[in-house]
Amino acid sequence: MVDGNKSGLQLIQANQRSQRCSKRRQHAQPLYLYTVNGSYEPSPYQLGYPHTRGILQSSLLHVLFYHSNCSCLCQSIYTSECYSLRFLSENMATDFSKNAEESPEPCKAEVKGSIPSWLQGTLLRNGPGIFSVGDTSYDHWFDGMAIMNSFAIKDGEVTHRSRYLRxxxxxxNMASNRIVVSEMGTMAYPDPSKNFIYKAITFLNHTVPDFTDNGASNFIKYGEDYYATSETNYIRKIDPVTLETQDKVDYLKYLPVNLATSHPHYDKEGNAYNFGTSIAEKGKTKYLLFKVPNVPALKNAEVICTVPCRSMLTPSYYHSFGMTDNYFIFIEQPLKLDILRMATAYMRGVNWASCLKFCPEENTVIHLIDRKTGKEVETKYYTGAMVVYHHVNAFEDDGHVIFDVIAYSDNSLYDMFYMSKLKEINNDLYSKPSYKRFVLPIQxxxxxxxxxxxxxxxxxxxxAxxxxxxxxxxxxxVLWQGLELPRINYDVNGRRHRFVYGNSVEESALTKEIAKFDTETKEMVYWSEDNCMPSEPVFVPRPNGESEDDGVVLASVINANPGQSSFILILDGRTLKEVARAYVNAGLNKDMHGFFIPHGN
Known part of the structure; x- marks a missing residue:
């Protein structure tokens, strides 16, 4: 038992019902209390169960342990002046509502192991980082304002820095000291003290919404420039070295797209391809496949193909698409954005995300577009209702187009990331994704x-x-279940691949493992470490590598182990064994996607 004088914690009462868990308790991992002196102390009751909650009330710290197997409530009450409780069990608790702190000055990381001499470049990572401003807070984790992290790797050393996207x-938001710009899952309302004219203008801006430029999802390269992006018509140019925010770019100045994906594709000449949605342009809602040439980039952007929307007022939501040497694959899924409901959302007091509707009774349409002609092939392809966020890869073989996706049976994943639900994660509601392979006969x-x-x-x-x-x-x-955020060796993008790297999400949407999947043998290899939460892995091929998986896998890792810093992890692409890690002198946050820039690019 913890010495109360030493830790600053004094045991007052232990609920006798906790004795019912005594047999299971001996197999649980210990919990730790974070005290005011900065030290971690084991709790008197070493319980490590999936549903654990800490509640601070006045000077009493109530620690509630719910054990789903025996349906009992085990309670210990402590007096304390500490302000936070940290559970370091197998099911690591993370405060997703905590604002990340930026570290704009470059800081050398502490390297353990040996970084390959050929690995020279910068890993950029992007994701939500600010979740509250003044007395207001975001309702959904995806809505948080962006923070960018940079890990520059050179000559066996790693330098880290981070900045908020300005x-x-x-x-x-910062000027008003409150959230005044609406996001998909959070509707912002004016300060009650504002006058009628200000409120009227705010209402009109939400009726025909001018979307956010909070690019907290990914990075895009157009020509020689890098942009922080989400899925609206706005992207923000950034300096990939200093992470300083530069120009604001509106797609609508170059193309009639109101929404665009944050996952473009690139050909070997450096040209970029992307999909966007044009809402009610000239009375029609349609999907546009567009090309951004390597030089001079957006100024010469051109529409390659136009795909009519099945319904003018309810276009499909999509997050990515597929590309082979000769075809593009676009999935028009029955997850729809109701435009009329969006226009009235502010007045009705609901967010824009509530205007997304999944229609399980409808089929999914698969559009196959010929890259040479810019037209859809004559054959129409369909499959059952599903929700796809991430394509894995696509390739051609003997008169067929094969494409792999990560698919869900419903839209519950988005709902799981509301802040209120992240505080009480219920894995019983979790819809596990399936790694699916589709085959489209071309003949x-x-x-x-x-x-x-x-x-x-x-x-x-x-x-078919x-x-x-x-x-x-x-x-x-179905090749596998429980894999997300898939990445491949992009050198084989559009051609037949064997290996896929991603996060294992077999038990929860909150990953604790990096995984490598072999599509031929159906074998999965994992990396994990206690009390660590890895990001999406990014594969970097070794120059002139001997095989598809000859390279390294990079991931940033949130480390909740006592006295240890978070780190960037470098794994062997073949074995998924650790090659090196670099501890950073700053906190890392859970993020979305990453982009590796080789030295000289």
Whole structure:
């Protein structure tokens, strides 16, 4: 038992019902209390259960332990002047509402291990970092204002820095000392003290919304420039070395797109390709596939293909798309954005995310676009209702286009990241994603009988059955369950791949493991460490590597172990064993996506 005088904690009472857990307690990992003197002390009751909550009330610190197996409540009450409770059990608790602190000055990290001499470049990571301003706070984790992290790797050393994205959203919120710019999951309302004219202008701005420029999702490279991006028509140019925020760019000045993905594709010449949604432009809502040439980038952006929307007022939401040497793959899924409901959301007192509707009774349409002609192929491809955020890769083989995606059966993932639900994670509501492989036969179905499967590949169970002339119903092969944030060796993008790196989310959307999946053997290899939360992994190939997985995997890791700093992790791409790590002298936050810039690019 902890010495009360030593730790500043005095045991007052222990609920006798906790004795019911005594047999299970001996197998649990210890919990730790974070005291005012900065030290971690084991709790008197070493309970490490999935549903654990700390509540600070006045001078009493109530520690509640809920054990789902025996349905009992175990309670210990302590007096303390400490202000935070840190649980370092197998199910690490993280305060997602805590604002991240920026560290704009470069700081050398402490390297353990040996960084390969060929690894020279900078890993950029982007994600939400500020969740409250003044007395206001965001309702959804995705809405937080962006913080960017940079890990510069040179000659075996690592230098870290971080900065807030100084977007117009950031400036407006900070100047008002409250959230005044609405995000997808958080509707901002004016200060009650503002006059009628100000409130009227705010209402009109939300009826025909001017979206945020809070680019907290990813980084995009257009030409020689790098941009922080989300999915609106605004992107922010940044300096990839200093992370300083530069120009605000509006897609609408170059292309009629109100929304665009944060996951473009790049060809070997450095040209970028992306998809955007044009809402009610000239009376039509449509999806635009556009190309941004390497030079001079956005000024010469051009529309390659226009795909009509199934419904003018309810376009599909999408987060990424696929590309092969000869085709683009665009999924029009039945997760829809209701434009009319968005226009009235402010008046009705709801957020824009509530205007997203999943329609499980509708099929998903798969659009296959010929890169040479810029037109859709004649055959129409369909599959059942699903929600896809991330494409893995796509390739061609013997008259077929094969594409891999991470798919969900519903839209519950977004709802899980509301701040109120992150505080009380209920894994019973978790919809585990499936790694699915679809196969689209390219050849004509003329002369093929209705009900016949046109897929002729021997290494997959995916099917594409003819329903009627020119229409195929596709069924995917499920390769794995519980993988997200997939990354491949981008050198094989658009061609057949074997290995996929990602986060294992088999038990929860909050990952604790990095995984490497072999699509041929169906084997999975993991990296994990107690009380550590790794980011999305980014694969960096070794120059002139001998195999697809010859390289390293980079990830930033939030480290909750006592007395240890967070770090950037370097793993061997073949074995997923640790090569090196670099401890940073700053806190790291859970983020979204990363982008590696090789030295000289």
């Amino acid at each position: 977007s117009d959203t950031y400036k407006s 004509s179905d003329k002369g093929v009988a209705v009900g016949e499967d046109l897929v002729k590949l021997k290494y997959t169970t995916a099917s 059955v003819k329903e009627k002339e020119g229409k195929l119903m596709c069924q995917a092969e």
